[in-house]
Amino acid sequence: MTTIDGLLERRRIVFCVGSGGVGKTTTAAALAVESARRGRKTAVLTVDPAPRLKDALGLDTLDARPRRVPLGVGVHLDAVLLDVRRTFDEVVRGLAATPEQARAVLENRLYQNLSGTLAGTAEYTAVEIVFRLAEEGGYDLLVVDTPPARHVVDFLDAPRRLLALLDSRAFAILKDPTVILPASGSRLAHLVLSAVLRGLERFTGLELVREVGDFVRAIEALTGALRARVTAADALLRADGTALVLVTAPEPRLVDENTRLTRALAGLGLPVGGIIVNRMLPRALFAGGTPPPPDGLAPALVARLRRAHAELATLAARQEAVLAPLVEGTAAPVLAEVPLLPGDLGSLADLEAIARHLFPAPAAAPDSAGRVGR
């Protein structure tokens, strides 16, 4: 991936990843708007849109059905709310051969706890929605907004982690935790392990060992179907048509966060293909140093104007200083810079304004098929 146009025209799935508060959701929506305008059938899957963006995208309910967002004559975009808090229950129900089989899993107390916390089942449910839309939605491009940095690794790694859990050896261990110790023959090791497990049980009030065993036996019935499904979802994340874009902002805290995130993602075999830097102050505004003031203003107002300008110049210098390490740590090209726009963005007009910064070269004029360019 070397250009941002290539993203929209040659990829099938684009994941926007990055820390909280850098404008991932808005960026994902702006990319999707532009893709739809270029005539590709596009859907944006978004995690936690601000109310204004939610309204703009017509996402009023909490289900995973695509909503159609009209963008002009003959052009529309589909929007899907990706609810990462959805339970794994739906996946379990879909895979179970009988209602009893599903119930045995769903009613297990440990499952109820696990499905929220362990092995990324919640995240997997979100990946499952992406997978389903990619397989069945008939879209040219899916733009996926992801949960903030730390969770995105869980999110993208969910299929693999779930597979690892379904691995029969891990199951064997959960059924009989004493297999954990390498020297499992040793009497001492067994004593030690049961002491620790007793400690854990006492600490949590759960009959942990027994309940894990119950859970494993209940879910084992589903593993064949689940494994096939999860493997397919994982393959989709690694396909050539899938790209990861890191969305970031010129803030010092993000240098470390981005470096850690890109490393973790690379560790999963999911390299970041490019960076979009949000919230840059326009360089041109400060290029000339301190300009002479406009004519005919009261000296007091000129002083205040000079101060306001100087403050923003300070902020711009801070951003500039942070930009190089920000990009260096991630070893991916900067695809676009989007200026800091005041306040909260969210309307379709805002998204189009952002798209103009993402894609500075003008697209084609309206063509005979009625597609709208800019």
Next chain:
Amino acid sequence: MSNWTSSKLTLRASGSYDRDVPARLPLAAQRLVIVTGKGGVGKSAVTAALARAVAGAGRRVLAVEVTRGGLGALLGAGTLGPAPTVVAPRLQATALEPEEALGDFVQGILRFRMLARRLLESTSFQVLAAAAPGLPELLVLHRLLGWVEERRLGRRVYDLVVVDAPASGHSLPLLAAPRTLGTLTRFGPVAQVLARIQALLTDPSRTLVCLVTTPEELAVRETIELHRELAGPLGLPVAPPIVNALPPRRFGRRDEAALARLEATGGAHAYLVAARYQLERRRRALGQLTALRRALHEPAVSLPFLFAGPEAPGGVARLAADLAAAAGLTA
């Protein structure tokens, strides 16, 4: 918290350019302050500033970050380790890793260091430990309780433990852990520890939860939700919200009119663009401040946007001075 309401009037009456009259933060006698909020709102800077403000007023403070981040740098101390280290007079700081807390717990049971290490390194054990509901959260809280209660020679080691807690999404399970676990464990030594933690967390004379936000729509919305959850069902003492990075007021009403006239005559001078930008940011931020006050029925404590960033020299000190004023602390 009804005594905050009186400051609403002064907030509106404030006519000078830079002062937003702060509400008071009850920090003088607190033993545990938990700072949380949406990711990226400046929790660490506010934690560092709170710690400095309280230490500056003569109390012994331990600043804790849960999982390593930028707190050490903001306190001028580099990366923080698992053991508290002195970073300034009366101010110590440390980083708390849930995994290390689990290690301590297992070693406490095992006594054999090598076996404990082997066990902790095993993935399957990690799976088991993760399956135990609220265990990591409980271990963190247990460690915090230990610091709050720690005494040496009959004297408290720390007057105040201030915690740079994980972002909202993770703070809720953390703060709800004693309650969640309490329903599972009713008897025994663990139940007693839980009861002690819960008593500390819900005691308004000892604990204060500070929610930090920026004056932006998403962060404000999350703050309102979190405030309701923590003060409501969880019954925790929650401070007036701290609004960080409030764009300063730079222009009066007459200035604005003069600028509008210049813009109308086609002026695109760099000064005008910068002024418009600052005005617009301030206007939107005040809108969010109002939304926050209406939703929570109390005014926020606001901290200024620092153009050079909180990490620049004097940044944390500036925030600390404002917080000390809001808390009525004197050096």
